[in-house]
Amino acid sequence: MRVVVVDDGGRMGAETAASVRSHRHEAVVVSASSGGDVLAGEDLSEALENCSAVIDLSGPPPLDDGMFTEDFGFxxxxxxxxxxxxxxxxxxxxxxxxxxxxxxxxLSLVVAGQDLGDVSCWQISW
Structure with missing residues (x-):
């Protein structure tokens, strides 16, 4: 089985790919450091050829979408x-x-323990 691991360049992707390989499956890691950028929508078609499963470990985007305050920190x-x-x-x-x-x-820990309310992006058609 060919498994693509989508990662943000961290250690978790490499360890997940190693675990997939230890079960005698082919693992391909796609991350920004390997030239893939899922946030920008770069073409993943080549990496996904003959792929049976994707393990998406991509984390939150860079913290450019924030600011430091004296009262609350970041x-x-x-x-x-x-x-x-x-x-x-x-x-x-x-x-x-x-x-x-x-x-x-x-895998997502971004909203763990939070009330999701009406988050429409999670209603994507599977």
Missing amino acids: VIDDEAVTEALCRSTANVLSAEAAAGVQHHVA
């Missing part, structure tokens, strides 16, 4: 972060659909 623009996460997830899912990928596994 404050992140929640709307900008949510929009960026929705865009990158939609880009990956769209590329998967075009390539016929059958399985998508996502």
Whole structure:
């Protein structure tokens, strides 16, 4: 089985790929450091050729969407972060659909323990 690991260049992607390989599957890591940018919507079609599953470990976008304040420390623009996460997830899912990928596994700790309210990006058609 060919598995593509989408990562933001951190250690988790390399360790996940190693684990996939230890089960005798082919693992390909796609990250900004390897030339892939899911946030920008760069073409993932080549990486997803003959792929059976995608493990999406991409994290939140860079902290450029925030500012430092004296009262609260570093404050992140929640709307900008949510929009960026929705865009990158939609880009990956769209590329998967075009390539016929059958399985998508996502890891997200961004909203752990928070009330999601009405977050429409999570209503993407699977």
